[in-house]
Amino acid sequence: MRIVLDAMGGDHAPEAVVEGAVRAGRELDVELLLVGRPEAIEPELAKYDTTDLRLPIIPASQVVEMDEHPATAVRAKPDSSMVVGMKQVKEGDAQAFVSAGNSGGVLAAALFQLGRIQGIRRPALSSVWPTRHGRCFLLDGGANTDCKPEYLLQFALMGSVYAQRVMGIETPRVGIVSNGEEEGKGSVLVQEAYQLLKGSPLHFIGNVEGKDIFHGLADVVVTDGFTGNVIVKTSEGVAMMLMEVLKEEIKKHPLAMLGALLARPAFRAVAKVLDYREYGGGVLLGVNGVVIVAHGRSDAQAIASAVRVAKQAVEGEVVPTIQAGLAELAAN
Amino acid sequence: MRIVLDAMGGDHAPEAVVEGAVRAGRELDVELLLVGRPEAIEPELAKYDTTDLRLPIIPASQVVEMDEHPATAVRAKPDSSMVVGMKQVKEGDAQAFVSAGNSGGVLAAALFQLGRIQGIRRPALSSVWPTRHGRCFLLDGGANTDCKPEYLLQFALMGSVYAQRVMGIETPRVGIVSNGEEEGKGSVLVQEAYQLLKGSPLHFIGNVEGKDIFHGLADVVVTDGFTGNVIVKTSEGVAMMLMEVLKEEIKKHPLAMLGALLARPAFRAVAKVLDYREYGGGVLLGVNGVVIVAHGRSDAQAIASAVRVAKQAVEGEVVPTIQAGLAELAAN
Numbered sequence: 001m002r003i004v005l006d007a008m009g010g011d012h013a014p015e016a017v018v019e020g021a022v023r024a025g026r027e028l029d030v031e032l033l034l035v036g037r038p039e040a041i042e043p044e045l046a047k048y049d050t051t052d053l054r055l056p057i058i059p060a061s062q063v064v065e066m067d068e069h070p071a072t073a074v075r076a077k078p079d080s081s082m083v084v085g086m087k088q089v090k091e092g093d094a095q096a097f098v099s100a101g102n103s104g105g106v107l108a109a110a111l112f113q114l115g116r117i118q119g120i121r122r123p124a125l126s127s128v129w130p131t132r133h134g135r136c137f138l139l140d141g142g143a144n145t146d147c148k149p150e151y152l153l154q155f156a157l158m159g160s161v162y163a164q165r166v167m168g169i170e171t172p173r174v175g176i177v178s179n180g181e182e183e184g185k186g187s188v189l190v191q192e193a194y195q196l197l198k199g200s201p202l203h204f205i206g207n208v209e210g211k212d213i214f215h216g217l218a219d220v221v222v223t224d225g226f227t228g229n230v231i232v233k234t235s236e237g238v239a240m241m242l243m244e245v246l247k248e249e250i251k252k253h254p255l256a257m258l259g260a261l262l263a264r265p266a267f268r269a270v271a272k273v274l275d276y277r278e279y280g281g282g283v284l285l286g287v288n289g290v291v292i293v294a295h296g297r298s299d300a301q302a303i304a305s306a307v308r309v310a311k312q313a314v315e316g317e318v319v320p321t322i323q324a325g326l327a328e329l330a331a332n
Numbered sequence: 333m334r335i336v337l338d339a340m341g342g343d344h345a346p347e348a349v350v351e352g353a354v355r356a357g358r359e360l361d362v363e364l365l366l367v368g369r370p371e372a373i374e375p376e377l378a379k380y381d382t383t384d385l386r387l388p389i390i391p392a393s394q395v396v397e398m399d400e401h402p403a404t405a406v407r408a409k410p411d412s413s414m415v416v417g418m419k420q421v422k423e424g425d426a427q428a429f430v431s432a433g434n435s436g437g438v439l440a441a442a443l444f445q446l447g448r449i450q451g452i453r454r455p456a457l458s459s460v461w462p463t464r465h466g467r468c469f470l471l472d473g474g475a476n477t478d479c480k481p482e483y484l485l486q487f488a489l490m491g492s493v494y495a496q497r498v499m500g501i502e503t504p505r506v507g508i509v510s511n512g513e514e515e516g517k518g519s520v521l522v523q524e525a526y527q528l529l530k531g532s533p534l535h536f537i538g539n540v541e542g543k544d545i546f547h548g549l550a551d552v553v554v555t556d557g558f559t560g561n562v563i564v565k566t567s568e569g570v571a572m573m574l575m576e577v578l579k580e581e582i583k584k585h586p587l588a589m590l591g592a593l594l595a596r597p598a599f600r601a602v603a604k605v606l607d608y609r610e611y612g613g614g615v616l617l618g619v620n621g622v623v624i625v626a627h628g629r630s631d632a633q634a635i636a637s638a639v640r641v642a643k644q645a646v647e648g649e650v651v652p653t654i655q656a657g658l659a660e661l662a663a664n
Contacts (some may be wrong), residue, residue: 130573131573132573132576132577142511145511145517145518145519146519146520177562178558179474179477179557179558179561179562179565180561185477186477186558187477187478187558188478190558209561209562209565210561210562210563210564210565210566210567210568210569211565211566211568211569211572212565212569213566213569214566214569214570214572214573215569215573225511226510226511226518226519226522226559227558227559227562229511229512229541229542230509230511230541230542230559230562230563230566231542231562231566232542233511233541233542233543233544234542234543234545234546234562234563234566234567234570235542235566235570236542236543237542237543237544237545237546237547238546238566238567238570238571239570239574240543240546241462241463241464241546241547242571242574242602244464245464245601245602246598246599246601246602249597249598249601249602250595250598252597252598253595253597253598255594255595256594256595256596256597256598258591258594259590259591259592259593259594259595259596259598260591260595260598261591262587262588262590262591262594263582263585263587263588263591263592263595264588264591265581265584265585265588266578266581266582266584266585266588266591266592267578269577269578269581270574270577270578270581
């Protein structure tokens with residue numbers, strides 16, 4: 001299998017991307033195409049023994065920066081690592097694309113180059129989240145600010161396929177984010193999407209509230225991109241605030257500092273639950289190819305996890321399964 | 333000052349409410365009208381020395397239960413503690429109403445009995461939230477699922493008045509929840525409300541993301557009731573999950589257990605940051621009177637805090653100041 005890596009994407013590119021590629025190359029049976037400026041990639045590659053690895057460089061002279069307007073930058077930079085990399089997938093030279101760069105840019109490049117899966121109204125940014133009892137899959141995490149009920153139904157389908165094919169959940173429980181558990185609660189959008197989901201062949205369990213997500217009530221949590229972004233960012237904010245308050249308080253008391261030292265394995269375990277590096281980044285579902293959007297702060301481990309996720313999505317035939325599922329939804 | 337307490341409202345009513353009334357009566361210079369079933373309230377009151385306190389009972393034979401449909405229950409139970417209590421405020425016999433009962437019921441009773449402040453389109457449920465650097469005031473926390481831009485402008489006004497008059501913040505910074513910091517980010521609703529806020533005399537600082545709320549970037553955080561509810565519930569869910577994971581991990585390691593024991597003051601400080609009992613419950617802003625919606629799980633301390641908040645809102649003349657602010661918005 002061949003997977004494209006955007007060597008220029010992310011806060012720690014190209015170092016972290018190249019190191020991640022080396023790790024992934026050693027752990028997984030994949031060929032990784034490193035797309036970007038050869039003069040930036042080669043010295044990084046030279047740091048490692050790559051004799052048994054397949055890590056060819058595909059030259060691309062431009063870079064879509066993190067703070068650029070996504071669609072504009074992607075149009076203005078046809079020789080950027082994102083556009084050149086995405087073309088490899090489009091032309092069948094590679095099976096998946098992974099980038100830790102500007103996520104809007106990845107979305108734009110994917111839409112321009114790969115297009116949407118036929119019948120899919122809007123692609124969704126999705127990500128795996130920790131729960132008390134395991135993991136859940138949340139979408140849309142921010143690609144579509146204003147949504148229509150049909151989009152949410154399609155998100156639910158795509159999330160179910162992903163949960164089945166990549167997370168190994170046989171019959172994924174699908175919930176829709178609402179401001180109350182009972183049917184009838186929610187915005188007009190949620191109420192209409194609820195009815196579509198109820199009538200679909202998916203395993204719909206109804207409304208889930210913000211707290212239910214982390215209780216693990218649903219395997220697939222569906223929402224519009226505005227609310228999804230708020231959930232993702234609020235969770236980060238609360239977790240960071242709690243850990244900071246805890247640290248500050250611990251510093252105030254010498255005995256507590258000793259205590260924290262002794263309790264370090266427990267703190268590490270909590271940090272691991274929250275660690276995006278374990279999850280391998282988000283998945284852009286609904287485009288005509290496997291596209292993984294890794295966190296901008298990705299280090300080598302996060303990049304390697306993202307490559308693993310990409311490989312699983314290809315092996316799980318996520319894209320053709322979504323296509324088949326759409327036909328089933330339409331026939332329903 | 334006279335404040336009505338719904339003696340029958342909340343998971344621990346009437347015990348916690350009566351105990352909270354006794355505490356508040358001792359700490360604050362207020363007369364507390366205990367509304368509800370005398371046969372339930374009297375034995376609770378008998379547990380305390382109330383010789384110097386003013387705690388009259390106002391009989392009400394019915395109770396709006398936690399799981400009842402709010403508006404229906406309030407209509408069907410004219411002799412409920414909520415309706416009878418709210419009438420005390422309407423008729424000028426008391427200056428504020430406090431309940432830990434069915435929050436939708438409180439909203440319905442307030443709307444039916446007190447009505448809205450003239451010119452206010454929708455009342456909002458608001459609450460004080462911890463941040464890294466202090467506190468912020470979030471509204472709407474769930475009263476209005478689908479909102480219009482003008483509602484959000486009015487929420488911002490009401491929140492600013494509350495932050496000034498009760499929280500003592502001279503020039504409250506107002507932010508609107510969005511899925512990105514830059515102007516132009518956000519749903520159609522947010523984008524339109526942004527323009528209204530920008531043109532208003534309020535101190536508008538622009539979009540805030542989910543994580544910014546806990547960074548303390550804004551003193552007043554404005555959003556629709558759907559998103560507000562999701563923020564509140566997601567925060568609860570994340571905090572609970574983290575604390576639970578930490579507990580479980582600590583149990584696995586004997587040394588970590590010792591460590592956690594030593595670090596207990598730090599954990600207590602974190603728990604206090606999260607403790608709704610410290611904040612005295614939510615405030616229903618926009619109705620024609622001071623109405624405090626305490627948490628359903630309120631204990632005596634939470635009830636006493638809610639009474640303190642009610643007193644501050646009356647003393648801060650929140651209702652007339654909102655009225656004056658509306659005139660200023662209209663003249664702008």
